[in-house]
Amino acid sequence: MKVLAIESTCDETAAAVVENFGDGVRVIKNIVASSMEMHQKYGGIVPEVAAREQIRSIIPVIIEALVDTEVDAVAVSYGPGLMGSLLIGVETAKVLAWSWKKPLLRVNHMTAHVLANWIGENNVPELPAVGLVVSGGHTDLILLESLTKWTWIGGTRDDAAGEVYDKAARILGLPYPGGPEMDKAASKITEEEWNKNKNVFKLPRPLIHDPRLDMSFSGIKAAIARMVESEDFKTWIPGQARNDVKGGVRFLDSRHGVPVARNDELKRNLLAREFSEAVTEVLVKKTMLAVEKYQPRSVLLAGGVAANKKLREALRNEVEKYGINFFVPELKYCGDNAAMVGAAAILRPEETGLDLKPDPSLGVV
Numbered sequence: 001m002k003v004l005a006i007e008s009t010c011d012e013t014a015a016a017v018v019e020n021f022g023d024g025v026r027v028i029k030n031i032v033a034s035s036m037e038m039h040q041k042y043g044g045i046v047p048e049v050a051a052r053e054q055i056r057s058i059i060p061v062i063i064e065a066l067v068d069t070e071v072d073a074v075a076v077s078y079g080p081g082l083m084g085s086l087l088i089g090v091e092t093a094k095v096l097a098w099s100w101k102k103p104l105l106r107v108n109h110m111t112a113h114v115l116a117n118w119i120g121e122n123n124v125p126e127l128p129a130v131g132l133v134v135s136g137g138h139t140d141l142i143l144l145e146s147l148t149k150w151t152w153i154g155g156t157r158d159d160a161a162g163e164v165y166d167k168a169a170r171i172l173g174l175p176y177p178g179g180p181e182m183d184k185a186a187s188k189i190t191e192e193e194w195n196k197n198k199n200v201f202k203l204p205r206p207l208i209h210d211p212r213l214d215m216s217f218s219g220i221k222a223a224i225a226r227m228v229e230s231e232d233f234k235t236w237i238p239g240q241a242r243n244d245v246k247g248g249v250r251f252l253d254s255r256h257g258v259p260v261a262r263n264d265e266l267k268r269n270l271l272a273r274e275f276s277e278a279v280t281e282v283l284v285k286k287t288m289l290a291v292e293k294y295q296p297r298s299v300l301l302a303g304g305v306a307a308n309k310k311l312r313e314a315l316r317n318e319v320e321k322y323g324i325n326f327f328v329p330e331l332k333y334c335g336d337n338a339a340m341v342g343a344a345a346i347l348r349p350e351e352t353g354l355d356l357k358p359d360p361s362l363g364v365v
């Protein structure tokens, strides 16, 4: 079965053509347009701007995905996401399904992130599996007993990991979206610099010793804001090795986006590294707790934050040490894309009528 899949939940407008292949899914075309640049000047997503950009991009993106291809069905993610953005994809998918007289398949965007692990020509994950879903709006641990039987087993009590990455980046004066920028800043710290300075700026690892699968990230965000404003941070003198660092970077006040201090880049990168250590440690610890508790055959990582280099490496290490398989989508299928929506439509088809409405608050299960 060949499916045209449409994704418009937030600031990416995407269309893909995918087909079933063995037990998984093969991607024939995958087109993504993003309105990220428009949002960068505001330091975050402006829903009205995102929806307008969806309208501008949706038809060109679909036309590009469909070149030389006919499909058997139309799939669309109908939530969670921003109402204005969701409406564009959902209404477009309805019109296409109706005019082509093809089935319309609805897809939960978070389910699609997880099922991105079935894309490609490699082995598909063996079930049962524990899934860690980390995106801008979600941080959840789920148990997948089959392709359709999923149970929520834990997650954040407050902010999602991606959201905290974005806020921390803003505090450190890095552009939106913060996750990839924090990742880059953190990876500029050499192992030598890290070993010398890793105890200088310590952030908390909330609930890390708590035996439950609950997580919390808002405390890390608050701690980084306090740290940047503290005298310690402003007066800390970087190690001899980096005395050549010239120029300053702007650190922004978390609420008002105004510069509160000038400091050198090493401090910022070091703090970004400590931040990613803290978030990663919590995510890995909780996932491994779930592994011990549920004894799965695989662990799956999914969502935009699954693109994070440190998290991919650290979780893979622990899972493989435990002796089970680790899966994470290729980078291009971690962030929002339509190939994952097509994968979900093929693996968990949910045919629906032309009365389909967006549901901005859908959960992962």
Ligand code: KG4
Pocket (backbone or CB within 6 Å): 010, 113, 134, 135, 136, 137, 138, 161, 162, 163, 165, 166, 177, 178, 179, 180, 183, 303, 304, 305, 306, 307, 308, 309, 334, 335, 336
């Ligand atoms: O799944 P996604 O593309 O959109 C949602 O469904 O929310 O996730 C976006 C989130 C953003 O918070 C972004 O900063 C974060 O994923 N992200 C990263 C990285 N790449 C994207 N966070 C940490 N490291 C990255 N490399």
Ligand code: ZN
Pocket (backbone or CB within 6 Å): 109, 113, 135, 303, 304, 335, 336
């Ligand atoms: Zn997403």
